[in-house]
Amino acid sequence: MRQLAVPLFAIILFLLFWEMLVWVNGWPNYKMASPSDLWPAFWRFKWLFFTFGWETLWRTVLGLIIAIIIGVLLGMVMGFSKVVREGLYPLLVGFNAIPKATVVPIVALMFVGQHDLNTVLIAFMISFFPIAVSVSIGLSTLEPEYRDILRALGASKFTIFWKIALPKTLPEFFGALKVAVTLAFIGTNLMEIVSPHGRGLGALFDSGKTNSDYPLMFAVLIALAILGIALYYVVVFLERIFAGWAERQAD
Amino acid sequence: MTVRKNTGLIRIENVSHTFNTDTGVLPVLDDLTLSVPKNGFTAIVGPSGCGKSTVTRLVAGLLKPDKGTVWLQGQKVNKPRDTVGMAFQNPVLLEWRTILQNVMLPLEIVPNAMSSAEREARAQDLLKLVGLSGFEQKRPSELSGGMRQRASLCRALVHRPEVLILDEPFGALDAFTREDLWQTMHRLREEEPFTGVLITHDLRESIFLADEVVVLSGRPATVQYCQKLKQRGPKSLDQLYTPKAIETLNILREQIKIARKDEEDKL
Numbered sequence: 032m033r034q035l036a037v038p039l040f041a042i043i044l045f046l047l048f049w050e051m052l053v054w055v056n057g058w059p060n061y062k063m064a065s066p067s068d069l070w071p072a073f074w075r076f077k078w079l080f081f082t083f084g085w086e087t088l089w090r091t092v093l094g095l096i097i098a099i100i101i102g103v104l105l106g107m108v109m110g111f112s113k114v115v116r117e118g119l120y121p122l123l124v125g126f127n128a129i130p131k132a133t134v135v136p137i138v139a140l141m142f143v144g145q146h147d148l149n150t151v152l153i154a155f156m157i158s159f160f161p162i163a164v165s166v167s168i169g170l171s172t173l174e175p176e177y178r179d180i181l182r183a184l185g186a187s188k189f190t191i192f193w194k195i196a197l198p199k200t201l202p203e204f205f206g207a208l209k210v211a212v213t214l215a216f217i218g219t220n221l222m223e224i225v226s227p228h229g230r231g232l233g234a235l236f237d238s239g240k241t242n243s244d245y246p247l248m249f250a251v252l253i254a255l256a257i258l259g260i261a262l263y264y265v266v267v268f269l270e271r272i273f274a275g276w277a278e279r280q281a282d
Numbered sequence: 283m284t285v286r287k288n289t290g291l292i293r294i295e296n297v298s299h300t301f302n303t304d305t306g307v308l309p310v311l312d313d314l315t316l317s318v319p320k321n322g323f324t325a326i327v328g329p330s331g332c333g334k335s336t337v338t339r340l341v342a343g344l345l346k347p348d349k350g351t352v353w354l355q356g357q358k359v360n361k362p363r364d365t366v367g368m369a370f371q372n373p374v375l376l377e378w379r380t381i382l383q384n385v386m387l388p389l390e391i392v393p394n395a396m397s398s399a400e401r402e403a404r405a406q407d408l409l410k411l412v413g414l415s416g417f418e419q420k421r422p423s424e425l426s427g428g429m430r431q432r433a434s435l436c437r438a439l440v441h442r443p444e445v446l447i448l449d450e451p452f453g454a455l456d457a458f459t460r461e462d463l464w465q466t467m468h469r470l471r472e473e474e475p476f477t478g479v480l481i482t483h484d485l486r487e488s489i490f491l492a493d494e495v496v497v498l499s500g501r502p503a504t505v506q507y508c509q510k511l512k513q514r515g516p517k518s519l520d521q522l523y524t525p526k527a528i529e530t531l532n533i534l535r536e537q538i539k540i541a542r543k544d545e546e547d548k549l
Binding site: 070080174176177179180181182184185190192195198199201274276277 | 339342343361362363364366367368370372374376377378388390391392422437441466506515
């Protein structure tokens with residue numbers, strides 16, 4: 032009960048403060064939206080919200096899944112081979128250091144018109160890095176004794192990976208996945224906003240911007256936050272199932 | 283150097299080994315020869331970093347010697363074999379498994395015809411033997427250091443290995459827990475016959491547990507001194523304070539001193 036009531040109370044408090052701020056300053060709708068404007072804005076475009084929300088969601092999730100596959104594979108080769116790690120690390124760091132907002136127009140031009148591909152690509156590019164790094168660090172920092180207890184019994188490399196290295200890396204992996212989820216949403220929306228004739232919540236936000244429709248823009252932000260929270264908790268749920276052992280009981 | 287007729291379940295014959303490090307080559311073992319008879323228990327002591335752990339890794343088949351041969355049950359060791367059980371100073375229990383599942387791990391690797399019920403029964407018997415009954419379903423993090431080390435010993439023995447290799451398994455425990463575990467080792471030795479190699483820094487531990495104590499010289503190590511111990515089987519802690527035991531300890535201490543001096547000379 033308390034677990035639900037406290038955050039709920041905090042949210043209500045925040046909304047009241049926001050409402051008051053707009054009301055006290057007398058800001059009109061084209062300057063700043065207030066929470067009471069959000070619901071009408073949402074209701075007016077509710078079908079757009081649902082269809083675009085779905086588009087944003089599936090592109091983000093697809094980008095994320097590709098990021099997990101590529102990230103884990105990259106992390107594995109970097110974790111197991113020192114040479115590959117030394118070779119790939121500077122490249123990856125450099126790639127990650129490029130602000131993705133600058134990559135968006137390049138990708139948009141490269142695959143002009145292929146909006147789905149563009150969006151998924153950016154979602155992937157922005158989110159695979161933390162996954163690759165966490166998996167590689169998890170594998171490369173595996174204490175040699177862990178490997179030795181199985182190696183001394185004649186276990187194959189794959190068995191050692193499956194029974195020890197993989198489960199031992201899961202907590203780091205899920206930690207990185209939580210970061211990656213948020214990043215993937217940023218990626219999707221960057222593309223949806225920039226790309227002409229885009230679809231998805233980002234495009235809805237962009238059309239709100241063109242019309243100075245602050246209530247619509249804020250309603251999109253809230254929708255994005257809700258999607259982000261939902262996906263985050265899906266990851267938390269998976270983490271409980273697969274890496275719940277890493278959570279220490281509070282004493 | 284003691285020269286003995288080399289017949290034993292474990293035989294290390296004229297083994298030399300060198301490591302390649304960033305700063306150059308590091309000779310670790312130099313013409314080392316020693317053997318452990320079937321169901322014998324040999325403790326290896328020596329100065330820090332003299333290559334004691336390398337000996338265990340060679341016997342386990344985790345390392346191949348540059349020169350010389352390691353024999354196990356009359357067969358050349360050139361790769362890991364499932365007739366070996368190992369326990370280290372770090373118990374390395376898997377945090378995502380229960381204690382029971384941790385102990386059962388080798389049975390999932392080593393080929394065997396046991397059903398899962400038999401595996402569980404086997405693991406439970408061992409846990410009972412070391413006094414961990416009732417902790418089967420606990421996670422490693424819920425156990426004390428001594429209990430974790432007990433579980434690690436069970437895991438090393440669960441597949442009934444011929445050879446048990448112990449690399450400073452009690453090194454990180456407090457003195458009382460350590461003495462408890464010495465008693466446990468005696469009990470295990472009675473119930474579960476194995477041929478043992480124990481690496482230790484603790485001379486009292488070596489004479490309490492082993493039939494023979496081998497002192498290695500400074501790096502590159504070779505056998506400097508061997509001390510056979512008369513008593514076998516369960517011993518009480520009092521026996522560490524008899525004049526005979528104190529004399530043995532003094533001899534060994536003197537030998538370690540020589541070994542350390544030897545290392546300084548070699549540097």
